[in-house]
Amino acid sequence: MARNEALFEAVIKGKRPDVTAIVQQEVDKGTNVAEILMESMIPAMAEIGERFSRNEAYVPEMLIAARAMQAGLDILDPLLAAAGHEPLGKVAIGTVKGDLHDIGKNLVAMMLKGAGFEVMDLGVDCDVDKYKDAVASGAQAVLLSALLTTTMPYMKEIVEGLKGSGAKVLIGGAPVTKEYADGIGADGYADDANTAVKATKAALGLAA
Amino acid sequence: MTGKEILLDAIQGKITERPAWMPFVGCHGGFLVGRTAKEYLQSAELIVEGLLKAKSLYKPDGMPVMFDLQIEAEILGCNLHWADEVPPAVTSHPLAMGKKIVDLPELDETKGRFPIIVQALETLKKEIGQDTALYGLVCGPFTLALHLLGNNIFLDMYDNEDAVLEVINYCADICIKSADIYLDHGADVIAVVDPMTSQISPEHFEQFVTPAMNRVFDHIRSRGGISSIFVCGDVTRNLEVMTKTTADNISVDEQVDMAHLRELCEAQGKSFGGNIKLTAVLLLGDANDARMEVLDIMEKSGRKGFILAPGCDLPYAVPSKNLQAVAEMVHDEYAREAAKSLSAKADDSFDDVELPDYLGARAVVVDVITLDSTSCAPCQYMMEAVEKAADAAMVKVWINEHKIKVREGIGVMMKLGVKNLPTICINGEPTFASIIPDQTTLVKAIEKAAIEKMSI
Numbered sequence: 001m002a003r004n005e006a007l008f009e010a011v012i013k014g015k016r017p018d019v020t021a022i023v024q025q026e027v028d029k030g031t032n033v034a035e036i037l038m039e040s041m042i043p044a045m046a047e048i049g050e051r052f053s054r055n056e057a058y059v060p061e062m063l064i065a066a067r068a069m070q071a072g073l074d075i076l077d078p079l080l081a082a083a084g085h086e087p088l089g090k091v092a093i094g095t096v097k098g099d100l101h102d103i104g105k106n107l108v109a110m111m112l113k114g115a116g117f118e119v120m121d122l123g124v125d126c127d128v129d130k131y132k133d134a135v136a137s138g139a140q141a142v143l144l145s146a147l148l149t150t151t152m153p154y155m156k157e158i159v160e161g162l163k164g165s166g167a168k169v170l171i172g173g174a175p176v177t178k179e180y181a182d183g184i185g186a187d188g189y190a191d192d193a194n195t196a197v198k199a200t201k202a203a204l205g206l207a208a
Numbered sequence: 209m210t211g212k213e214i215l216l217d218a219i220q221g222k223i224t225e226r227p228a229w230m231p232f233v234g235c236h237g238g239f240l241v242g243r244t245a246k247e248y249l250q251s252a253e254l255i256v257e258g259l260l261k262a263k264s265l266y267k268p269d270g271m272p273v274m275f276d277l278q279i280e281a282e283i284l285g286c287n288l289h290w291a292d293e294v295p296p297a298v299t300s301h302p303l304a305m306g307k308k309i310v311d312l313p314e315l316d317e318t319k320g321r322f323p324i325i326v327q328a329l330e331t332l333k334k335e336i337g338q339d340t341a342l343y344g345l346v347c348g349p350f351t352l353a354l355h356l357l358g359n360n361i362f363l364d365m366y367d368n369e370d371a372v373l374e375v376i377n378y379c380a381d382i383c384i385k386s387a388d389i390y391l392d393h394g395a396d397v398i399a400v401v402d403p404m405t406s407q408i409s410p411e412h413f414e415q416f417v418t419p420a421m422n423r424v425f426d427h428i429r430s431r432g433g434i435s436s437i438f439v440c441g442d443v444t445r446n447l448e449v450m451t452k453t454t455a456d457n458i459s460v461d462e463q464v465d466m467a468h469l470r471e472l473c474e475a476q477g478k479s480f481g482g483n484i485k486l487t488a489v490l491l492l493g494d495a496n497d498a499r500m501e502v503l504d505i506m507e508k509s510g511r512k513g514f515i516l517a518p519g520c521d522l523p524y525a526v527p528s529k530n531l532q533a534v535a536e537m538v539h540d541e542y543a544r545e546a547a548k549s550l551s552a553k554a555d556d557s558f559d560d561v562e563l564p565d566y567l568g569a570r571a572v573v574v575d576v577i578t579l580d581s582t583s584c585a586p587c588q589y590m591m592e593a594v595e596k597a598a599d600a601a602m603v604k605v606w607i608n609e610h611k612i613k614v615r616e617g618i619g620v621m622m623k624l625g626v627k628n629l630p631t632i633c634i635n636g637e638p639t640f641a642s643i644i645p646d647q648t649t650l651v652k653a654i655e656k657a658a659i660e661k662m663s664i
Contacts, residue, residue: 014366055445059407060362067363100289100297103359103407149487149523150293174441175487 004040007072011044014064016071023072033079037116041072045114049194059103062193066110073113087118089204092134093143094122095173096154101147104173107193108143115197128161135167141187141200146173156184168203172196210339211269212396219341219397219434219457221479221513227506228515229538230343230481231531233262234275235295236522240265244292245524249276252327256335259328263336265528267535270341270397273329273390274321275521277347277401280382281355283320284312293524301358309378312356317389326393333394341397344390348402348437349379349420365412372416380420384427391433398428399436399459403520406441406461413449425454436481440520444468451476462486462519466508479513484534491523495533496627499547502537506544540642542586542629545579549612550622561619564608566636571604572657575633577626580611587630590644594632597650603658635661 004026010018026036048065051057057065091112095105102124113119120139122130131142142162146152152175159169170188171181181189188203190196201207209225218228233240237258238248248254259271276295282288285307288296302312313319317326325344332342347355353375354361364372387398405417421437428435437455439446442463450458451472458473459481466483473480482505484490489501505516516538522531536543564573576594578587591609598605610617612629624633628641632650634657645653 058409058412060365060412061409063359063362064366098291098294100299106359148294149491150291150525152487177488179488 002039003043004036007036007040008044008047011041011065011068011072012048014061014068016064016068019068019072020075023075027075027079033076033083034085036072037076037080037085041069042114042116045069045111046194046197049111049114049197053192053194059107062107062110066107066114069110069114088116088201088206089140090118090120090138091141091143091200092120092122092131092137092139093145094126094130094134095124095145095147096151096158097125097127098154099146099148099151099173100124102145104147104193105143105145108145108172108190108196111193111197112143112200115201117200128158131158131162132165135162135165139167141168141170141203143196143200144169144171144173144186146171146176149175152176152180155186159184159186168200170196170199170203211267212337212339212341215269215341215515216396216434218481218513218515219436219479221456221477223512224514225511226541227509227511227538228269228481229267229535230270230341230515230517231262231266231268231534232275232518232521233259233266233268233271234521235293235524236526237262239293239524239526240528245294246290246292246296249274249295250321250324252324252331255324255328256331259332260335263340265535266531267539268340270343270515272343272345272399273332273395274325275345276321277345277351277403278355279321279325280315280347280352280386283315283322284352284356284382286355295521298355301356301360303356303375304358304360309375315382315385317392322389326389329390329393329395337394342395343397343399343436344387344395345399345401345438346383346386346390346424348400348405348417348439349376349383349424350408350417351402351404352379352382354404362407365408365416369415376416376420380423383420383424387424387428387433388431391428391431395433397434397436397457399438400424400455401438401440403440405446406439406443408446410446410449413446418449418453422454425456429454429456447472451478457481457513457515459483459515459517460519466505470509470514473513479515480509481515481517482519484516484518486519486523486526490518490526490530493530495529498530498533499537499543499627500551502534503544503547503551506537536628542579542584542642546612546621546627546629549618553615553618553622556615556619558615558619558622561616561623563620563623563636564606567661569606571606572601572654572661573606573608573635574598574654575608575610575620575624575636576630577610577612577617577621577624577633578630580613584630586642586644590630590632590640593644593647593650597647597654600647601651601654601658603655605654 168187188199190199215228235245285302287300436457438459462485610620632640
């Protein structure tokens with residue numbers, strides 16, 4: 001199956017009822033469920049992510065697209081599992097201890113999900129043990145988010161705490177910079193939700 | 209001319225003799241007086257103490273009385289989570305939990321922390337109000353609507369536009385009430401701070417935010433007040449719609465290119481301000497980083513209608529020396545000249561510039577780094593003081609003047625680690641920076657250097 005343009009557009013525009021209807025039609029027609037996901041829906045989320053990076057889409061646009069995507073996944077997920085479709089990888093994400101600001105973290109989680117990752121959302125105010133538990137549960141990468149300059153330094157403790165665990169640590173958030181990420185020895189850094197997906201793939205050695 | 213007059217001129221779009229300077233001292237005031245943000249933001253006494261300290265350290269032309277965007281939300285029933293080094297965060301959203309607008313409490317100056325604000329404002333007015341513009345900060349209508357509705361607001365902007373507009377419109381009424389409290393008690397400028405608008409498109413800004421904000425700005429103007437729209441975060445795409453609101457001034461965060469903002473503001477006849485980097489420069493950088501950053505912003509922003517300010521609320525533990533370096537750049541034209549010379553030669557390693565042979569010289573070597581003693585009065589007085597002291601000293605003294613108008617002078621300045629103009633270095637050590645020492649002190653310092661040298 002080539003890309004279903006109507007489905008692709010419906011995800012980008014966040015048209016939830018249209019996504020549900022088109023996905024159901026395709027499933028009823030017997031289209032390969034993995035193809036529906038991989039050829040039309042994931043590329044649509046990638047496109048909205050690119051637009052976000054270019055400042056052509058904003059938080060509301062991302063959120064309605066992700067919601068439409070989820071409506072499609074609600075139909076596809078059980079079928080994908082039954083067909084033995086594997087997620088791209090398993091990752092965990094949370095805002096670091098002391099930080100309750102989760103809009104950015106939620107966007108990154110949605111984009112990772114939209115790219116085909118299994119995402120463990122650890123929520124807000126996460127200490128190093130919470131990340132360690134996630135790694136023990138199979139997370140190959142953990143993503144740390146901070147909005148505040150005062151909570152950002154805690155990222156270093158998490159990087160230290162996860163040394164030797166084999167998990168990759170990626171960081172992001174308004175005050176975080178590439179230099180800071182390099183300085184504390186993080187495996188990756190992203191300045192928005194779109195590049196977070198690319199950075200996660202790169203850190204895990206997956207094709208872009 | 210007082211600093212307050214300079215700031216009020218700048219905010220009204222006039223050319224000023226030097227940049228106006230507005231450090232956003234919020235919870236950083238708590239740091240200055242050794243108290244947590246939680247204690248500080250709940251005490252009029254501590255706020256006054258913190259801002260008086262900031263006044264003496266940073267020589268500002270204006271300061272906000274309170275920098276906490278949760279004041280209104282708290283009164284309207286949002287729960288707050290307090291922390292030691294940041295303003296509180298909103299943890300519950302009444303309109304997402306079944307309440308209606310009519311159920312929300314009334315806001316007036318007796319509610320929440322407004323009595324603290326009013327008390328602090330009135331005291332500060334008496335203490336420093338003569339020469340310091342006092343800003344009243346109100347939480348902008350979009351950010352306040354987000355506090356009340358939670359993240360649902362973003363989806364509702366598509367699903368339920370009218371309901372979102374109703375809430376934002378209500379929030380504009382609240383902004384007007386807050387602004388009135390500040391104006392009633394003598395605030396000079398009202399800043400409507402609306403950081404969450406950095407997360408929406410220009411189209412959504414015009415649809416949801418502009419009408420509400422303009423009502424607030426028009427109300428402030430009708431009372432003879434001055435208004436500012438202030439958005440922390442990257443608002444590059446929204447700058448144009450922001451400059452088209454009826455606010456007098458636009459203040460922006462570090463991601464914005466000031467040359468671009470200047471162009472847009474000139475076209476709309478508005479003043480503007482910003483945008484020193486909070487983390488990379490003020491919090492984690494040193495005084496020299498601050499000087500270079502400020503120089504760059506000043507050059508891009510010019511002298512017309514410009515207010516120098518941090519990008520947003522100052523982080524709690526910003527080292528004071530970095531903000532003092534900013535103040536020095538604002539108040540001391542020689543500091544600006546020194547920074548300019550250093551910045552122009554940043555890539556030059558000055559390998560060919562040699563320092564005097566301090567150890568080999570059979571005298572005390574005094575290097576005076578100046579702009580040029582014939583055109584800079586403090587430099588001239590410093591040179592004269594050194595010459596007199598050399599005559600009076602019991603030891604032999606060699607004096608060199610290094611003018612930073614020439615490359616050799618900048619090279620010596622960099623190699624000796626000199627940051628201020630003028631500076632006296634004795635045997636290669638920067639000893640007196642900017643301030644000219646009295647004769648006795650200088651003579652003693654020279655003689656002490658001679659004794660140290662003989663004992664090597």
